[in-house]
Amino acid sequence: MLIYEISSEGRSATAQYEACELENSELPTAQLRVSPIGLPAVSELQVVRHYTGLSKKNFSIDGEFYPLGSCTMKYNPRGALAGAHMPGFLARHPLAPENVSQGYLSCLYDLQEYLKDVTGMRAVSLTPMAGAQGEFAGVAMIRAYHDKAGDSERTEILIPNAAHGTNPATAVMCGYTVREVPVTKEGDVDVDALKAAVGPQTAGLMMTNPSTCGVFERKIQEIAEIVHDAGGLLYYDGANLNAILGKVKPGDMGFDVMHMNLHKTFATPHGGGGPGAGPVGVGKRLEPFVPTPIVGKRSTNGEDEYYWMSDKDIPDTIGNLSAFMGNAGILLRAFAYARLLGNQGMHRVGEYATLNANYMATKMAAAGFKLAYPNRRATHEFVVSMSQEAKELNVNAMDFAKRLLDYGYHAPTTYFPLLVPEALLIEPTETESKEELDGFIEAMTQILQEAKETPELVRSAPITTPVKRLDDVKAARELNLAWKAAD
Amino acid sequence: MPFVPHTSQDEELMLDAIGVESIEDLFDEIPPALRAGVLANTPAGISEQALLRLMSDRSKKDEVDLCFIGAGAYQHHIPSAVWDLVTRGEFMTAYTPYQAEASQGTLQLIYEFQTMITRLTAMEVANASVYDGASALAEAILMAVRANRKSKSRNVLVPGNLHPSYLSTCRNILHNQKINLQVIPYDQQSGCIKQEDLQAFEGEDFAALVIQYPNFFGGLEMADELTTWAHSQGQLVIGVVNPTALALLAPPGTWGDTGADIVVGEGQPLGIPVASGGPYLGFMCCKQAIVRQMPGRIIGKTLDLDGKVGFALTLQAREQHIRRAKATSNICTNQGLLVTAATIYMSLIGDQGLRSIASQSHNGTVQLIGKALEIKGITRRFTSPVFHEVVLELPCRASQVLQQMCTQGILGGYDLGQMDAALENCILVNVTETKTPQDIEDFITSLRAAVEVAAC
Numbered sequence: 041m042l043i044y045e046i047s048s049e050g051r052s053a054t055a056q057y058e059a060c061e062l063e064n065s066e067l068p069t070a071q072l073r074v075s076p077i078g079l080p081a082v083s084e085l086q087v088v089r090h091y092t093g094l095s096k097k098n099f100s101i102d103g104e105f106y107p108l109g110s111c112t113m114k115y116n117p118r119g120a121l122a123g124a125h126m127p128g129f130l131a132r133h134p135l136a137p138e139n140v141s142q143g144y145l146s147c148l149y150d151l152q153e154y155l156k157d158v159t160g161m162r163a164v165s166l167t168p169m170a171g172a173q174g175e176f177a178g179v180a181m182i183r184a185y186h187d188k189a190g191d192s193e194r195t196e197i198l199i200p201n202a203a204h205g206t207n208p209a210t211a212v213m214c215g216y217t218v219r220e221v222p223v224t225k226e227g228d229v230d231v232d233a234l235k236a237a238v239g240p241q242t243a244g245l246m247m248t249n250p251s252t253c254g255v256f257e258r259k260i261q262e263i264a265e266i267v268h269d270a271g272g273l274l275y276y277d278g279a280n281l282n283a284i285l286g287k288v289k290p291g292d293m294g295f296d297v298m299h300m301n302l303h304k305t306f307a308t309p310h311g312g313g314g315p316g317a318g319p320v321g322v323g324k325r326l327e328p329f330v331p332t333p334i335v336g337k338r339s340t341n342g343e344d345e346y347y348w349m350s351d352k353d354i355p356d357t358i359g360n361l362s363a364f365m366g367n368a369g370i371l372l373r374a375f376a377y378a379r380l381l382g383n384q385g386m387h388r389v390g391e392y393a394t395l396n397a398n399y400m401a402t403k404m405a406a407a408g409f410k411l412a413y414p415n416r417r418a419t420h421e422f423v424v425s426m427s428q429e430a431k432e433l434n435v436n437a438m439d440f441a442k443r444l445l446d447y448g449y450h451a452p453t454t455y456f457p458l459l460v461p462e463a464l465l466i467e468p469t470e471t472e473s474k475e476e477l478d479g480f481i482e483a484m485t486q487i488l489q490e491a492k493e494t495p496e497l498v499r500s501a502p503i504t505t506p507v508k509r510l511d512d513v514k515a516a517r518e519l520n521l522a523w524k525a526a527d
Numbered sequence: 528m529p530f531v532p533h534t535s536q537d538e539e540l541m542l543d544a545i546g547v548e549s550i551e552d553l554f555d556e557i558p559p560a561l562r563a564g565v566l567a568n569t570p571a572g573i574s575e576q577a578l579l580r581l582m583s584d585r586s587k588k589d590e591v592d593l594c595f596i597g598a599g600a601y602q603h604h605i606p607s608a609v610w611d612l613v614t615r616g617e618f619m620t621a622y623t624p625y626q627a628e629a630s631q632g633t634l635q636l637i638y639e640f641q642t643m644i645t646r647l648t649a650m651e652v653a654n655a656s657v658y659d660g661a662s663a664l665a666e667a668i669l670m671a672v673r674a675n676r677k678s679k680s681r682n683v684l685v686p687g688n689l690h691p692s693y694l695s696t697c698r699n700i701l702h703n704q705k706i707n708l709q710v711i712p713y714d715q716q717s718g719c720i721k722q723e724d725l726q727a728f729e730g731e732d733f734a735a736l737v738i739q740y741p742n743f744f745g746g747l748e749m750a751d752e753l754t755t756w757a758h759s760q761g762q763l764v765i766g767v768v769n770p771t772a773l774a775l776l777a778p779p780g781t782w783g784d785t786g787a788d789i790v791v792g793e794g795q796p797l798g799i800p801v802a803s804g805g806p807y808l809g810f811m812c813c814k815q816a817i818v819r820q821m822p823g824r825i826i827g828k829t830l831d832l833d834g835k836v837g838f839a840l841t842l843q844a845r846e847q848h849i850r851r852a853k854a855t856s857n858i859c860t861n862q863g864l865l866v867t868a869a870t871i872y873m874s875l876i877g878d879q880g881l882r883s884i885a886s887q888s889h890n891g892t893v894q895l896i897g898k899a900l901e902i903k904g905i906t907r908r909f910t911s912p913v914f915h916e917v918v919l920e921l922p923c924r925a926s927q928v929l930q931q932m933c934t935q936g937i938l939g940g941y942d943l944g945q946m947d948a949a950l951e952n953c954i955l956v957n958v959t960e961t962k963t964p965q966d967i968e969d970f971i972t973s974l975r976a977a978v979e980v981a982a983c
Binding site for chain 2: 042043044052053054056057058059060061062063064065066067068070071072073074075076077078079080081082084087088090091092094095096097098099100101102103106108111113114115116117119121122123124126127128129130131132133134135136137139140141142143144146147153154156157158160169170171172173175176180183204205206208209210211212213214215218255256258260261284286287288289292293307309310311312313314315316331358359360361362363364365366367368369370372376378379380381382383384385386387388389391392394395396398399402403416417441442445450451456470471472473474500502505506507508509510511512514515516518519520521522523
C-alpha cells in the first residue's frame with residue numbers, strides 16, 4: 041500500500057501547522073499556482089503507522105548481520121547521533137558568524153587533526169559530501185597540480201582493473217582518460233604492466249589498498265616509486281581504510297592524496313544509501329589545492345579561536361563543492377566516534393576487523409567454499425568464488441545471496457570484484473561477535489547442502505521476504521517512476 | 528573495548544582456528560617499514576557520558592535567540608514525528624537497496640518521494656536525490672549538455688543572481704569538463720533577469736538556461752517569458768526552485784511554452800534542520816524523454832515472481848557501478864536518510880499544510896518589510912516581488928549592523944557584501960512560519976538600534 045492509497049481528500053494532520061491564508065500578498069497573480077500540489081491527505085497516526093510499517097521491510101545493521109563487502113557495515117553508536125543532535129548544533133545556520141560558531145568549528149578542527157593523524161596526511165578538508173565527491177576532489181587536485189606546473193601533456197589516469205566503478209567515472213568527470221592496469225592472480229597490481237603503462241602522459245594512479253580483492257598490496261612502495269618517477273601522483277581510495285586503521289597510514293605508503301569514507305570507517309549511519317561524508321587528505325604537493333572551506337585555529341589573547349579558511353587563505357584551492365560545509369552533521373558524528381574510540385580504540389578497529397575476516401575465511405574454506413585468494417592473508421574482507429557451485433549445481437552466487445536473506449542475514453556484495461567469477465565479497469567488521477560469524481557460516485553451510493539436495497529452493501529464494509525476486513526487465517522497460525491514481 | 532565484542536576467550540579460539548599466535552601475525556604481509564606507530568595527535572577514548580557533556584558544552588556556544596538568515600537554508604518547523612521515524616534503526620542503518628527483497632521499505636519510500644517531488648514541481652520524473660542543491664545544479668548542467676540534441680555547445684547561461692555558492696560549486700565541478708558558464712548580469716533595479724538582457728545572447732549556441740526561482744535575492748523571475756525565450760533559442764531550461772515556494776507559485780513544469788526541462792533544488796526546507804549546512808538533499812526532476820541522461824539512483828515499480836507489486840533500482844545501466852568510465856556521473860549514493868525525512872514531512876503536512884507554511888512565511892516577510900522601511904535610511908534594494916526573503920539596503924555597512932544585532936542574540940540576515948562589494952550595505956533577510964509577530968518586532972527593534980549605533 042502506498043501512502044497515496046490511504047489518502048482521503050479533506051483529511052489532514054492539522055496539529056503540524058497553523059492554518060493560514062495569504063494577506064497583503066505581493067505575489068503576482070499571474071505567477072500563482074493554480075493546480076493542487078498533490079501531496080497525500082492523511083492523519084498523523086496514518087503517517088506514523090505507514091512509515092513504521094515500511095521500516096520493518098528493511099534489513100539493517102540494527103536488525104541483521106550485514107556483511108556487505110567494501111561497505112563496512114559496522115555498528116553506528118547511538119551516542120554519536122545524540123552528540124550531533126544537540127539543539128545548538130541542529131539550529132546553527134550554516135552562515136552564522138564565527139563568533140557564535142566556536143563550538144561547531146572546534147569539533148571540525150579537532151576532527152581534521154584526528155584524520156591527519158590516522159592517515160599520515162599533512163592537511164585534511166572535510167567538505168566532500170561522499171566518497172565519490174572525495175574522489176572527485178582528489179583527482180581535481182591532481183589536475184590542478186599538473187596545470188599549475190604547466191604540465192598539460194598528462195591526460196591519463198591509471199586504474200587497476202579491480203577498482204571500484206567510481207574510480208574511472210571520477211577520472212572522466214575530471215577530464216581524464218582512463219587506462220586500466222591488470223592485477224595478477226594473487227591479487228597484486230601487475231608491476232611489469234604498470235611499468236609499461238606509465239609515461240609522460242600519466243597524471244596519476246588511483247588505487248585501493250587493501251584492494252577490492254581483499255588483500256594488501258605488498259609492492260605498494262615500488263608502485264609509488266614507479267608512478268612518482270614518471271611524474272604522476274598517487275591517489276588512495278579510502279574505501280577499505282577500516283582494514284588498516286591504526287595499523288598503516290596511507291601517507292607512509294607514498295600516497296599524495298586520499299579520501300576517507302566516514303560512513304564506513306567512522307561508523308556514521310548509511311541511512312539507506314546516504315548521507316555519507318568523504319573528506320580528503322593531502323600530502324605536501326597537493327596541500328595548496330585543498331577544497332574549501334576548512335577550519336583554521338589561531339590564538340587571540342591566549343584564547344583559541346577557530347575560523348573558516350577560504351580562497352583568500354588558500355589561493356590555489358580547487359574551491360567549494362557544496363552550497364555550505366558538506367554533510368556537516370555527519371562530520372559531527374565522526375568526531376564523536378573518534379572521541380569515543382580514542383587512539384587505542386582506533387588501533388583495535390583494524391585489528392579486530394582483520395581477525396573477524398580471517399576467521400570467517402578460514403572457517404568457510406574448511407566448510408568447502410573456494411577462496412579466491414587462498415594463499416593470501418585476508419584483510420578486513422575476503423572473496424569467495426561460487427563458480428564451482430554455479431557449474432556443478434547450477435546454483436550461483438546470487439542464489440546463495442538471496443537464500444541468505446531467508447536465514448536472516450543480509451547478503452554479501454555479489455559479483456564484485458569483477459575479476460573473480462561468481463564472487464561474494466564478505467566483510468564482517470570488528471563490531472560483530474564470534475557467535476554471529478559462526479551463525480553466518482552455519483547458514484552458508486546449510487545452503488550449500490540445500491544447493492545439492494533441493495537446488496530449486498535456493499534458486500527461487502528468497503521466500504520469506506516481503507516480495508520475492510523482482511522483474512528488473514519490466515521495471516526498466518515499462519518505466520513507472522511515480523504513482524498515478526489510475527495505477 | 529568500545530564496540531568490539533570479543534572476549535579474550537573468543538580471541539584465543541579464533542586465532543587457534545586461523546592457526547596464528549596473535550592478531551599481529553595477521554598483518555604479516557604488510558612491509559614492516561610501513562607499520563604505523565602511535566597516534567600521537569588523537570586523544571584517549573572517553574565514555575558516552577563524557578562525550579555528551581563535551582558536545583553539549585560546545586553546542587551551547589553556538590546558540591542564538593533568533594536567526595533571520597536564509598540564503599539557501601531555511602528554518603522551518605519540523606513535526607516531531609519526522610525525526611522520530613527517520614532515526615528508526617531500520618531506516619538509519621540500512622544501506623543502498625541493492626538487495627531489493629530486503630529493502631522494500633527504503634525502495635517504496637523513495638518511490639513515494641519521487642511521486643511527491645514530481646507533483647510539487649509538475650515534472651514527469653524524479654530521481655532518488657543527489658547531495659545538495661548546489662551539486663544538483665552542477666549535475667543538471669552536465670545532464671543538459673548531454674541531453675540537448677539541438678545544441679553542440681558546452682556553454683550554459685546562468686543568471687548573475689544565482690546563489691553565489693551554487694555558481695562557484697558548478698564552476699569548480701564543471702570546468703574540468705570544459706563546460707563554460709556564461710553569467711547574465713541581473714537588472715540593477717529589479718534584481719531580476721530581464722528579457723532585454725538576454726538579447727545580447729540571441730543567435731548564439733547555448734545548451735541551456737538556468738533560472739533560479741525565487742532568485743538569490745528572494746525575487747520572482749519572469750519564469751514564463753525566460754522559458755519560452757530559451758526554448759526559442761534551442762536551449763533546455765533548468766529550474767532551480769525552492770520547494771516551499773512552489774506551494775503558492777507556478778511550478779516549473781508549467782513555465783512558458785512547454786515548461787522547464789530539468790528541475791533541481793535544495794530539499795532542506797522539507798523537514799531537515801539547518802544544522803550547519805548538511806546533510807541536506809538535492810532533488811532532481813526532468814521530462815521523461817531525457818530520463819536516460821539523468822544521473823543518480825532511480826526507483827521503479829515492478830512485479831515479483833508471484834505478480835506482487837514491488838520496487839527496485841532501475842535504469843542502472845547509467846550508473847558508475849555498471850558503466851564505470853561511461854557513467855552519467857560518479858555519484859553512487861543518494862541522500863537516503865534525508866529523503867526519508869522529506870517524504871515523511873510532505874506526508875504529514877500535505878497540500879494544506881505546505882500552503883499554510885508558505886503563506887505564513889510570505890505574510891511575515893511582507894510584515895517585516897513594511898516595518899523595516901519605517902526605519903530612517905532603510906530602503907528596499909530591488910523592486911521585484913519576493914516570496915520569503917528580501918534585500919534591505921541600510922544607510923551603512925551591513926557587517927557593522929549585523930555584528931551589533933548579534934550581540935543581542937539576533938542573526939539579522941546575510942551580509943551581501945560578501946558576495947559583491949557593491950552590495951556591502953545590503954542584507955538578505957528571511958522570515959519563515961517559525962517567526963512570530965513578536966520575533967519580527969524584536970528584529971525591528973534590534974535593527975533600528977543597530978543602525979543608530981552604527982551612526983549612519
